[in-house]
Amino acid sequence: MTVVLETGGLGKQYGRRWALHDCTLSIPAEKVVGLVGPNGAGKTTLLHLAVGLLSPTTGTITVLGDAPASGRTQLGKIGFVAQDTPTYARLSITQHLHMGAWLNPNWDSELAAQRVDQLGLDPKQRAGSLSGGQRAQLALTLAIAKQPELLLLDEPVASLDPLARREFLQSLMEVVAEHGVSVVLSSHLVSDLERVCDYLIVLDASHVQLAGEVSELLASHHRLSGPRRDPATLPPTQHVIEQSHTDKQSTLLVRTDEPIHDPAWNVTPVTLEDLVLAYMSQSRDNQAVGRSTLGLVP
């Protein structure tokens, strides 16, 4: 299996604060990877490390087999759309495309012109007068016309209305279907990514909480509800991610690769959103435990 992005013990520190800590990941090629986490979790830091806009404090990162921004060829293989899909407000769409052609060795000007046409944009229009959705589509056009092997998108749909969001994701998926490009896109909303991702990474509190193929993650997690039960009495193959108890009832979210035979449980599948929230609250609980053992929380 080819790997597009690999990190080992990767960390980035600002002053005393770790924006990303001990991050070890291996992202397979030809996937659409969702990078999910609340604001401030380290998503942007990870993406900026991957394109070489930041250099790591600790650990290693390899993108498409090389160090980020290690040379012209390597830069040409990566398309990056930063947060809020920045463009040059005073330049027209045509000028953006000319600039793209001038700066990128593998620029596909036919593809760029065709996309602008399909989007129904006027090439003479200045980027500053485009709607948010149109600007995002222009930024995506610039990123794909350079024909990258890996496309990194930082919160591409966060500021878009629902229709523009959908149109953007439709375009992006068409690009994936046609060009087979690998994609990593971040979002603080799982619902944005649910239908488009086949690989998920959950970042919270500067740490990777969960990473894997979406289908495997959904198949190996279940919600169990039944009579109250001490989770310590569960079979050792069932790992409790989240639990809540009333005096009579227990509800658990467990991870297991084995079928659940116990007839006392009512077993229901989990959604991607349930999963992400469960792992995030697990990470919050762990932090709270960490602080209280240090005596910081009474």
Added chain:
Amino acid sequence: MIEFQLDPASGVATYLQLVQQVHQGLRLGVLEPGEQLPTAQQVVGKLAINPNTVLKAYRDLEREGLVRARPGMGTFVVQTLPGRDEVALARFLSQMTKLLHAARAAGLGHDDIEAIYRTATRNAFAEGVA
């Protein structure tokens, strides 16, 4: 050509929804042998889903022998759904009915039976996959 729809509230995996819609199309005669399914690109352009999801659905249909992918041309229906074995269905229904009577005689209620049924189905299909 068939047009896929998604029901996000159904809880059914997206690729399975696509598979089921092809099945239904074949049963209803909306899809016939020789007909082409939409390309992955056409489907994702409309539904904004991952192209691998469409390919996974088409691979499943291919394994069932219902469609065939012709490289460079697309995916085509080659066979319609086989008719159901009515005798086997009737036999299964009578066995199930007997089993349910036994469960009620043992004092199990509607919800108990539902829960057991769900567990049994899940286990049976999980074993089938593994």
